[in-house]
Structure formats: C-alpha cells, structure tokens
Amino acid sequence: LAKRLEGKQVWTNAVHPGFVNTNISREFLSNQGFLTKSIIYIAKALFAMNEDDGALTSLYAATSPEIEKEDHRGKYFEPIAKLGMLKPFATNQETASRLWKWTEDLLNEKLGI
Known part of the structure; x- marks a missing residue:
C-alpha cells in the first residue's frame, strides 16, 4: 500500500500494539481448560500492558x-x-504481489469490490 501511495500525502505503516491486557481472548479462553486459562491469566497479569499503554503505538x-x-x-x-x-518476508515483492492479489480477490468475492 505504501508503494501504491508513494508521492501522495498519505503515510501507511504497520503497527504491533504488543501484549495488551484486553478481553480479546475471551472467546478463545471460554473453550480452554483450567491450565490454559490459568497460564494466560498469569501471563497477562505479569507481562501485559494496560489498554492505555497498548494504544500508544497505534496513536503514535x-x-x-x-x-x-x-x-x-x-x-x-x-x-x-x-x-x-x-x-525479510515482509519486504519480498513476490510475496507482496501475491498478498495484494489475494486481498483483491477476497474483497471482490465477499464485497463485490
């Protein structure tokens, strides 16, 4: 997308918010056993950022x-x-072209665009 918008007043970037303590895993955890749930909850408590800090990279x-x-x-x-x-795979032009084509095909199939 960045290459297609080169020269325009648009900046596109990828963002990883990090390990953020949210309820996004609620559905996944509802189908897990006690041990898996416990490990996830402990990891979140010890290592995950709060939601405000998790938003900072995207906001930046x-x-x-x-x-x-x-x-x-x-x-x-x-x-x-x-x-x-x-x-390296993120800068591979062949991979990027295949992903772009796949995305276009999926959008066409699902949304008609």
Missing part, C-alpha cells in the same frame, strides 16, 4: 508529526512507538 503512528517529518512510509512500529525491523 496515526498522529505523530514525526511520521510525516521523517517520511515513515511502509514501516513497522512496535511497542511503545519504536521503529521496528521488518522481516
């Missing part, structure tokens, strides 16, 4: 003047608001 990517100033396009941000390193 969406609102920080540094994104435009530093011309961060097609970058990857990780907690908290740090520029991360892209894995």
